[in-house]
Amino acid sequence: MTKAQTPGQIFHAMQAGKFTTLAKITPRGSLQLRKLKNGSGMFYWRTEHNGKELREPIGAFDTSAPPKSVTPTDRGYSFNAAVRAAEIVATAHLGNIDSGGYQSLKTAKRKEQTLALQKAQELEEHTLEKLLIAYCDLLQDLGKTSHQEARNVLKLHVMDAFPRLAQTPASHVTTEQVADVMRRLVQDGKRRTANKLRSYMRAAYECAKSAKTNPSIPLSFKGFGIASNPVSDTAPDPHGNQADKNPINFGGLQTYWQHIKNLNDYRSALLRFHLATGGQRIAQLVRLTNADVHADHFVLHDPKGRTGQRARTHVVPLTREAKLALEQCRANGPLAFTSDGGKTHISATTLSGWAQDAARAAGLVNFQAKQIRSGIETLLASAGISSDIRGRLQSHGISGIQNRHYNAYEYMPEKLKALEKLITLLEQN
Structure with a gap:
């Protein structure tokens, strides 16, 4: 390029399809300009690598860009901006020369972009x-009866109530969004x-978070x-988990x-x-097998316990x-308690309803079946x-x-x- 000619003048004098070298590039190579058949120009960085000519496109020649600008415009590059960009490419090429130069860097970048796109699509x-459903399926596979309640709660109050959030990638859900739910x-x-x-959402996220290890x-x-885990930082409602403060009293238990x-x-x-077996959880008791x-x-x-663990x-x-009571109510076949010939066990709701009916008939008011369990513990205490x-x-x-993993003693005599002792107390006048 002569001093008398500007890059624009050189470009206008060029023939379509031809390359012209405009400047040497530090640390290696040169800046070239090519005039395309449609009349536009394209900058290239040129060098030789392993005996072969290498041209790397820089970008379009923006003939209207300020001549001294060193950053690209929306339409392309000025001469000075193209020199700056070519220097960056040349430096990267020289820094990676032993591993294939700039071409290998481009290949690695394309692979990285492809993997990132695939990962984004997967997410x-x-x-x-899908995460919440997978968690419920895991509970079912582990034999935990809570899987059905979890399905109902999550479907009604997340999937149905917040359909857009439900279709959001699980990894993009925020703590604030969970709090809003x-x-x-x-x-x-x-x-x-x-x-x-x-609790269910937190456990679902914890499963996914722990899956790597x-x-x-x-x-x-x-x-x-x-x-x-975006759910961990949410605060549980302090009034939502209050324990039963109204266990049935001793006299009520005796009457019942x-x-x-x-x-x-x-x-x-x-x-x-x-009652005679200590007020076991009704949901577990009705599932007893012969x-x-x-x-x-x-x-x-007992299915209650840590996520990922089977019922103990x-x-x-x-x-x-x-x-004596068991002899009177135990059914033949696989299930101990059934009212349909052994097809299904009696439901927890049914047994709780029978307990309420019996308490009402005995003259007890404001009775709930769960009070039996807490009442027995209070009495034994x-x-x-x-x-x-x-x-x-x-x-x-x-x-x-020690208790969870090493103590296999069942405490049967105790x-x-x-x-x-419970029966003696219930029978005393």
Whole structure:
């Protein structure tokens, strides 16, 4: 390029399809300009690599750009801007010369962009709805009865109530969005449901987050790309998880027991079995199978516990009163308690309803079946039964590594003693 000619003048004098070298580029190569058949210009950085000519496009020649500008415009590059861009390419080429130069960098970048696009597309398909469904399926596979309640709560209050959020990639959901989902329930007075929803969503995200390091979590959870749990920073409603503050008192328990004791029918026998075995969780009790009934005890399967863990066994001894009640209400076939010939077990709602009917007939008001469980614990506590034994009898959470993993003792004598004490108290005048 002569000093008398500007890049624009050189460009206008060029023939279409020809290359012209405009300047040398530091640290290597030169800047070339080519005039295209449509009359526009294109800048290139040129060098030689491994004996072959290499041209890398810089961008279009913007003949209207300020001559001294060093940054590209919306239409392309000035001469000075093209020199600056070519220097960047040349520096990158020289820095990677042993690995193939600028071409290898371009190939690696294209591969990186392709992988990023594939990952983005995969995340678009891994929606919040799919994560929540996968979590419910995992609960079902682990034999946890809570899977049905989780499905109902999540479908009604997330998928149906917030369809756009449900179709959002799970990894893009924010803590604020989760809080808004909970807020809708709190404002409707459904505080307990809001906390349940939070618990299920938090566990679902924790599964996906732990999938990279926890081999017990199905591999499919890794696809959601969860690095942090957006639900963990939300606050549970403080009024939503209040424990039952109104357990049935001693006199009420005695009245209830005496009423069902004097009735010789199937319903009363099952209610006696429930009370005489310590007020076990009704949802677990109704699922008892005959294979889990033994001469001096029976086994329940407690699904409550940490995500990813199967239900743990809970052994309950049989008192004389419990055995007599069981003989009267136990069915033949796989299921111990059924009213349709063994096709399904009696539902928890049905048994709770029978308990309410019996309490009403006995003259008890404002009665709920869950009060039996808390009432029994309160009564046993007043009788000197330790909290540890009460907890083991009613299958409360077992804390501590030693108790969870090393202590295989079932505390059968202690549990039996507590149940016999319960019957003695219920029978006393």
